[in-house]
Amino acid sequence: MEAAPSSSSTSTSTSTSSGGSVTFYDFLDRMRNPASLDLVRSIKSFIVSFSFYTPNPDNDGKKVQDFYLSMEAAIREHPLWAAATFEELDSAMEGLEKYVMTKLFSRTFASVPEDAKIDREVSEKICLLQTFLKPEHLDIPAVLHNEASWLLAEKELQKINTFKAPREKLLCIMNCCRVINNLLLNASMSENHALAGLDDFLPVLIYVTIKASSPCFCWYMYDESRPCPFCSKNANPPQLHSNLKFIQLYRRQAKLVSEAAYYFTNLVSAKTFIVDLNGKSLSMDEIKFEESMQAARLTQTNRATQIEASPTLQGQTDPTLTRMHDKEKDTSGGSSYPYMDAEAGELTVGDVERLLSLYKDVVTKYTSLYKVVRHLSMSKTEIPHSEGTSFLLTQPEGTNTKIDHQRGN
Amino acid sequence: MGCSSSLPDRSSGQLAGLNSENGGVSDAKNLRVKLVLLGDSGVGKSCIVLRFVRGQFDPTSKVTVGASFLSQTIALQDSTTVKFEIWDTAGQERYAALAPLYYRGAAVAVVVYDITSPDSFAKAQYWVKELQKHGSPDIVMALVGNKADLNEKREVPVQDGIDYAEKNGMFFIETSAKTADNINQLFEEIAKRLPRPASS
Numbered sequence: 001m002e003a004a005p006s007s008s009s010t011s012t013s014t015s016t017s018s019g020g021s022v023t024f025y026d027f028l029d030r031m032r033n034p035a036s037l038d039l040v041r042s043i044k045s046f047i048v049s050f051s052f053y054t055p056n057p058d059n060d061g062k063k064v065q066d067f068y069l070s071m072e073a074a075i076r077e078h079p080l081w082a083a084a085t086f087e088e089l090d091s092a093m094e095g096l097e098k099y100v101m102t103k104l105f106s107r108t109f110a111s112v113p114e115d116a117k118i119d120r121e122v123s124e125k126i127c128l129l130q131t132f133l134k135p136e137h138l139d140i141p142a143v144l145h146n147e148a149s150w151l152l153a154e155k156e157l158q159k160i161n162t163f164k165a166p167r168e169k170l171l172c173i174m175n176c177c178r179v180i181n182n183l184l185l186n187a188s189m190s191e192n193h194a195l196a197g198l199d200d201f202l203p204v205l206i207y208v209t210i211k212a213s214s215p216c217f218c219w220y221m222y223d224e225s226r227p228c229p230f231c232s233k234n235a236n237p238p239q240l241h242s243n244l245k246f247i248q249l250y251r252r253q254a255k256l257v258s259e260a261a262y263y264f265t266n267l268v269s270a271k272t273f274i275v276d277l278n279g280k281s282l283s284m285d286e287i288k289f290e291e292s293m294q295a296a297r298l299t300q301t302n303r304a305t306q307i308e309a310s311p312t313l314q315g316q317t318d319p320t321l322t323r324m325h326d327k328e329k330d331t332s333g334g335s336s337y338p339y340m341d342a343e344a345g346e347l348t349v350g351d352v353e354r355l356l357s358l359y360k361d362v363v364t365k366y367t368s369l370y371k372v373v374r375h376l377s378m379s380k381t382e383i384p385h386s387e388g389t390s391f392l393l394t395q396p397e398g399t400n401t402k403i404d405h406q407r408g409n
Numbered sequence: 410m411g412c413s414s415s416l417p418d419r420s421s422g423q424l425a426g427l428n429s430e431n432g433g434v435s436d437a438k439n440l441r442v443k444l445v446l447l448g449d450s451g452v453g454k455s456c457i458v459l460r461f462v463r464g465q466f467d468p469t470s471k472v473t474v475g476a477s478f479l480s481q482t483i484a485l486q487d488s489t490t491v492k493f494e495i496w497d498t499a500g501q502e503r504y505a506a507l508a509p510l511y512y513r514g515a516a517v518a519v520v521v522y523d524i525t526s527p528d529s530f531a532k533a534q535y536w537v538k539e540l541q542k543h544g545s546p547d548i549v550m551a552l553v554g555n556k557a558d559l560n561e562k563r564e565v566p567v568q569d570g571i572d573y574a575e576k577n578g579m580f581f582i583e584t585s586a587k588t589a590d591n592i593n594q595l596f597e598e599i600a601k602r603l604p605r606p607a608s609s
Contacts, residue, residue, distance in 0.1 A: 139501070181477070197446075197455030197497040198477040202504060258494055262478040265496075269507045281503050 027095020035080050042071065043096070047103045055111035061249030064100065064108075068252050071096055093252060098165040101250050105164040108250065110242035119239040122275060123213060128296040129277070130214040137282040138203040143191040146183055150204070153179040154212035160243050166251035169243055170260060176212075177263040180204050198266075206270045213238050240271050437606050440491045444599070445512040447536040448521035449529040450500030453555040456586035457521065458495050461596055483596060491600040493517075508536075509543055517549045517599055522570075524554045524583065525562040530569070537577055549602050550579040553595060558585040 031040055046067050050060070075081050075092050084092075101108070110116050135145055156176040160169050184200055187193040244267060248256070256264060279286035339347075339355060347355075446454045455477070462481045482492040498504070498511045512518060518540050522533040533552065540548060552574040554565060567583060574581030580598055584591040 184477075195455055195459060196450070197458070198499045199450045199455070199501060201477045201497075202499040203501075258480070259478050262494075262496055265510050266477075269504075269510050272507055272510065273504065276506065 023091035024095050024098055027092055027099065030080055030092070031099075033080060036078070039071070039074060039078065042074065043100065047100060050104055050107050055107065057108075057112060057115070057245065057249060060108055060111070064104075064250055065253055067100070068093065068097065094167060097167060097250075097252055101166055102164045109164075109246050110239055115242050115245060118241040122240050122271065125274060125277070126210050126213045127300065128293055129274070130210055131296040131299065132292040133207070133210060133282075135203075135207055137284045138207055139283050140203045140207060141193065141200065143187045143193040144183060144200060144204055146187075149179060149183040150208055150211065153177075153183075153204075153208045157208065157212040158238060161238055166247050167255070170247050170251055170256070170264065173247075173267050174260060174263055176208065177201075177205065177266065180208065202266065202269065202273075205266055206273055209240070209267065209270045210274065213240055240267075244268055244271060438489050440489065440600075440603060440605075442491055442493050442517055442603060443496060443515045444493050444517040444519060445496045445498060445515040446519050446521065447498055447508065447512070447533075447540075448500055448553075449523070449526070449532040452500065452521045452523040452526070452529050453586045454500065454519075454521050455497055457519075457553065457555060457584060457592060457595070458497065460586045460589050460592045462495075481596075483593075483600060485597070485600055489605075491603065493596065493599075508539065512540065512544055512548075514545065515548060516545070516603065517551070518544060519551045519553055519595070519599070520579075521553045521555050522565065523556050524565045524570075525556055525559050527564050530554075530565045534573065537573075537579070541577070547604060549599060549604075550577070551595065551599055552577075552579045552581045554581075554583040555586060557583040557590060558587050 030036055031043075053059075072089070072093055075096075076089060081089060081092065110119060153176045156172055156179055159175075160172040163169050163172065180201060183204070184195065188195045244264070247264065273281070279289040282289060339351070339358070446458065448454050458479050462479045477497040478495065479497075480492060480494045482490050484490050496511050496515065498508055518536075520533045520536045520540075522529040537550065537552070540550060552570060554567070554570045570581050570583065573579075580602060582591050582595050582598065584595055586592065
C-alpha cells in the first residue's frame with residue numbers, strides 16, 4: 001500500500017491532513033471484524049456494480065458521492081462505531097474513500113477518451129511553453145525567484161500521479177501550495193517584500209505547474225511508471241486535467257471545502273490559464289511569442305521525424321540506406337537497422353561497407369551508453385534495467401515523442 | 410504600496426480539526442461564509458484581510474494564515490458567530506478571466522479600489538458588473554475605497570463611491586489597511602447583512 005503524502009513539511013494549516021495510512025489500516029481492521037460483514041458486502045457490491053456500466057464521469061461521480069453519504073449513515077448507526085467520536089467516524093469515511101477509489105481507479109481515472117485528449121492537449125501546450133517561458137514573462141518579482149523552493153513545489157505536485165486516492169492527490173496539491181506560501185512568507189520577512197496575496201502566488205503556481213508538467217526528453221527507455229533516472233521527470237507528464245477532474249468528482253464533497261477548495265481552485269485556475277494562454281497573456285512581445293511557439297513546434301516535429309527518417313545517430317543520410325530503410329519501414333523495430341531481418345544468403349558484397357558503418361555506429365553508441373550507465377550506478381542511482389520495457393535503446397532523443405504519439409492513437 | 414501591518418504569525422497553526430470541516434456546518438448561530446476579494450493589483454486587497462485577521466486579539470481564535478487564503482471568525486452582538494473564509498484573487502489584468510472560478514458560490518464579494526487611483530475605481534465597477542451578471546443572485550456586495558489615509562492624494566471623491574454603491578445596492582465604506590481604520594467595521598457590517606438560514 002502506498003504511503004500517504006506527508007503534510008508536516010510546513011508550518012501552515014494542516015486541516016486536511018489528519019493521520020494518513022494509520023487510519024487506513026484501522027479502517028481495514030474494522031472491516032475484517034465479522035460484525036462489519038454487512039458493510040463489506042455493500043462496499044463490494046458497489047464496486048462490482050461499476051463493471052456493469054460504461055464510464056460516464058458525471059454519473060459515476062454522483063454515484064460515488066451518494067454511496068459515501070449512504071455509507072456514512074450506515075457507519076454512524078453501526079454497532080462497531082457505537083461510541084465513536086466524530087474523528088473516528090471521519091477517519092472511517094476517509095478509509096472508505098481510499099478503499100473504494102483505489103479499487104475503482106482504473107475504471108474512473110481518465111476513463112473517457114475526451115479526458116485523455118484534453119490531458120494530451122494540455123501537456124503538448126506545456127511542452128512548447130517550457131522551451132522558452134521565463135519567470136519574467138509572468139512578472140514574478142525577483143525576490144520570489146527561488147529555484148530550490150520552486151523545485152520542491154514541483155516535486156510535491158509531481159507526486160500526484162503516485163497516488164490513487166483522491167484525498168492523497170489533493171494533499172499533493174496542498175503541499176505544493178504550502179511550499180509556495182512559505183516562499184511568499186519568507187520573502188516578506190527576510191526581503192521585506194510586501195505580502196501581495198494571490199497577485200504573487202498565482203504566477204508562481206503557474207510557473208511551477210508548467211515546470212512540473214514537462215515530460216522527460218531523455219532518450220533512455222525506462223520503466224514508464226517511474227521517474228526518469230536521468231532527469232527525474234515523468235515519462236507521462238502529470239495528467240493535470242484528469243487529476244483535477246478526479247479529485248473534483250471523487251473527493252468526499254464535505255472535504256473539498258475551505259482551504260482545500262481554495263488551493264484546488266488555484267490549480268484549476270493555473271491549468272485554465274495555461275490552456276487559454278496566447279500572445280496577450282504574457283509580458284512578452286506577441287510576435288516573439290508566436291515565433292517561440294513555432295520554433296518549439298518545429299523542434300518537436302524534428303525530434304519525431306529525425307528518429308523515423310535517420311538510421312544513424314548523427315543523421316548521416318546515405319541515400320542507399322534511406323531507400324533500404326524506407327522499404328523496410330513496416331517491419332517493426334527494424335526501421336533504424338535495416339539488416340535486422342536480413343538472411344545471410346541475401347547479402348551482397350556491396351552491403352559490407354554499410355554493415356561495417358552500422359556496426360561502428362552501434363558499438364560507439366553502446367560504449368558511450370555503457371559508460372554513462374556505469375557512472376550512474378556507481379553514484380548509486382537506481383536504474384531499472386532489463387525488465388520488460390526497461391531496455392536500453394540506442395536511439396536519439398525523440399523516443400518519447402514517438403511513444404506519446406502511439407499512446408495518442 | 411504594501412502592507413504596513415505586521416506580518417502574519419506563522420506559528421498560529423490551525424486548531425480547527427475535522428469538526429470545522431464537517432460538511433460546511435452552517436447553522437443559524439454559526440455561519441460559515443465564503444468571501445471573495447476582487448480588485449486591481451496594488452489596491453491593498455491582501456492588506457485589508459491581513460489587518461482584519463491580525464487585528465483580532467482573541468488568542469483562541471482559529472486563524473489559518475496562508476499568504477492568500479485566510480479565515481477569521483467574528484462574534485456578533487446577537488451571539489451568533491460568522492466564520493469568514495476569505496478567497497483572494499489575482500488582480501493583474503491577465504488573470505481577470507479566471508475570476509469566475511473564485512467567486513462561484515461566494516456569499517460575499519468585497520470589491521476594493523484605491524482612492525488615489527481612478528483606474529482602480531473603474532476596474533471596481535467592472536467587477537461589480539461582472540458579479541451582477543455571473544455571481545450568485547443573492548450575493549452580498551461591498552464596495553471598499555482603500556488607502557483612506559492618503560487623503561491628500563485622493564482622486565476618487567467619497568461621493569462617487571457612495572453614489573455608485575447606492576445605485577448598485579451595495580454597502581460602501583472607506584478603509585485604511587495601514588491605520589486599521591474601518592477594517593473591523595467593514596466585516597461587521599457584512600456579517601449583519603448576511604441572509605440567515607431559517608432557525609427552525
